[in-house]
Amino acid sequence: MKRLSACARLAMVLLILPGLVAAEDQVLTVATWGGAYEESQRAAYFEPFTEQTGIEVRTVVYNGGLQVLRDQLATGEVEWDVIDMIQSDASAACEEGLLETIPPAILEPAPDGASPEEDFMTGAIDPCFITQIVFSTVIAYDDRAFPGVKPRTVADFFDLETFPGKRALRRAPVGLLEWALLSLSVPKEQLYDLLSTRRGLDLAFRRLDEIRDDIVWWTGGDESVELLTSGKVAMATGYNGRFFDAQVKEGAPISVIWDGQLIGFNSWAIPRGTDQVAIAEQFIGFATRTENMAAQANRISYGPARRSARQHIGLHVETRVPMRPHMPTAPEHMANAVIRDHRWYSQTVRLREQWFRNWLERNGEALPETSR
């Protein structure tokens, strides 16, 4: 946590003195997700980039969604140069014309000579974004809360009788609908088909009603880890890399339930309207190099989107824990993994928000701040 506050202080300093910094040197502004994730990026991408080019990397916290982008473009004050976006957001933003196009030529070939097209996952190289990591949203629980029988499935998350305690959920219509239906034994292949009907959405929200009184909301990725490790909740949903960080690096007594893990992808994108397109492209080319991606994967358990980088995953740089078993894509975690349907997500932004807001209001709550 010490590091984090140092980071925050650094960010604040950089925020206060943008004019000075710009005058002295070039600065690239990267919008990303903070916490352990940002730290891994700092070590693997930002610092080496600065070292190599002399260009400072400034980070700002971004918690998903398109609204910030829309606002910046509308006011003409585009402050960000590179954004680390959820792939479905990136493709929705692309359709709305919020993103610059990225020439695929900026990507470097793999060390064994394989072209980026061969080396990256299918669909990773898009005109508007370059997908870089596979992350997962999982359910984790506090070992201390359940000394006897441990929760094992998504259904257990909804079972307050057997597993009493508060539940931390992200305050956004992301993931919770899938889990609600999974807990009703809907097969994962049919989740998005059922969630496409009114009946399915209604059923999911009614399922959430059953745990409504015990939900504690979080918005930033570190909050959920914090809620769980501090004992404020017994179970929490969150990003697998952050739970890994707390569990392995800090030794927190938490365990991850891989059942029903929701696999998603993060992509680099460049917002339209930035005046540093060339540097942004240079950065993305640098950050997607095989060795840099592997370096991040040896710090946090997110899977690189390049085959060659996955082959370089080894032990955690500090704790020497083997990283592979903690990757969301480890074979033993994939049996009931839900691959987030990006097309569905990007096309249902408004609808999901609407239903989520109505549901919150029906329960007498104020509107959510971020809701994607």
Next chain:
Amino acid sequence: MDRLDVRQTVYQVTMVTVVAVAVGAVASLAAIAFVEAVLLMNDYLLVSPYARIQAEDRHLLVMAATIAVPAFGGLIVGLIVRWFVRERRALAPPDVILAAQTQRSGPGFRSGLASTLAALVSLGSGASVGQYGPLVYLGAMFGNLAGHLKLKLRHQRSIAIACGVAAAIATAFNAPIAGLVFAHEVILRHYSLRAFAPVTVASATGYIIANVIFDRPALFLVSFGHVEHSYEFVFFALEGVLSAGLACAFLWLLRASTAAARRFPVPQWLKPASAGLVLGLIALWIPEVLGIGQETLRFATIEGAFGIGELALIIVAKLVLTALCIGFGFVGGVFSPALLVGILFGAFYGLVLPYLLPLPYSGLEVYAICGMMALASSVIGAPLTTILIVFELTRSYDLTIAAMVAVVFSNLISYRVIGRSLFDLQLRARGFDLSLGRDKAILETHPVRDYGSQAYTTAYVDETLGTVRQRLVDDDRAEAMVLTREGEFQGVVRLQNLVNGRAEAPLDAMIVSGTTQFGDDTTVWQSMEMLRGFLGEAVPLIGDDGRLIGVVPEEAVIRAYLEIVHDLREEENEAA
């Protein structure tokens, strides 16, 4: 066994296996392509909820598509059937049964392809029809092709057809045993080892291909422990009886709809479009009626997804609209709608029962599955297949036994009221009656004229008694066929009536008319019925124009019967 026999056996076994694998593979791939194409069309045409929700922002577009797509799809279906299907109607499992049972050359390959295309458009544009009927036909089509190869295998055609059907069903349900049993239970109607072996091979081939390249979620998936209370089996039986009632209602609606379509004063090719329009309008209000309804099917096993009233509404709407779509000429089957209505009815029953009898129950799922299988098995006349589908999809013994009880009671009732299945009803309407088993149906397909003879004595009306008497004595017969000089049949004269008559007396007083006669289209079965109480040597065979074609001696009818039945028994008892 001598060497020739060994060679012959090796050839037979090898060839049969090759045919089974080839037909199984092709039918399976075709079934996969068909199902995938339907899903793709559903997505492009905004039929599937998945596609509709993504266009949610464009509400008017979704509404317009809901009305226009089924109507326009209906128009295309009508035109395809009008121009490219020689029979000018949907080709369906009854055609397959007929092709496998008889030697008749069924609908051609071109008609089959056109009918399949029409089914694809029907399902793709959201018509309330099923996909398994077209899949069965598709499999049979390829089987029929293989059946015409000159491989010198006995019963090659019917076995190859059964192979195609088994593979298609095995692929579609991911249930190889069900595919195998379906081909025997519905298509072949017997279980000889000669057919059983290749059909099993084809079914397994279909299953393997389906597993390797066709990764779809199972039709239904339930997590069911066991039936908790023994009294519930009584409720399953009762559910079966009620499902049979619903099956009867469904078939009645189908018949009524077909009759209404006949009276509907628009050209045949426009009828599907009009049904599509009605479907689209109702889908604005009840979107569940569109298409196969996989989402609705899944919801039916989830407690709390439907209210009782909602269920009743969807059941009625789906029944009526399926009857409308099929009656008015959309091309597609009845099995998927029957499964859907059945599972909804089962859920309905499971929800209502606790109000009527406040006892503990084992949950909604088992009642939903029982209803589904009871209704569907009654409609297609395949109790074993449906029981096996439950077993193969759930691998749950308890669930299978519960479903078995419901299925058996449903079939007991529906068999009495409507007959074995919709297919058999349709075949009976076309003059192929399987209700008394294969013997009668097959005997009905053979005309007795094939066994006729030209060995008879002719007499003419203007001849004298003496001439005819002498001719009979010369021919060593006791009966003569009396004709006019133009060849028109008048009746018969018998020797015993001529013996004491005057030689110069005219013949006409002696003619016995109104005796048993066979027509050009009299079947072997009918001829046997007509021979009751017949006294004489041979029955005259009269053409449509009233002329004598020949005679059928009593012995020939018996011979015909023995030959045909012998063939059937041989087919049914053949070893591989």
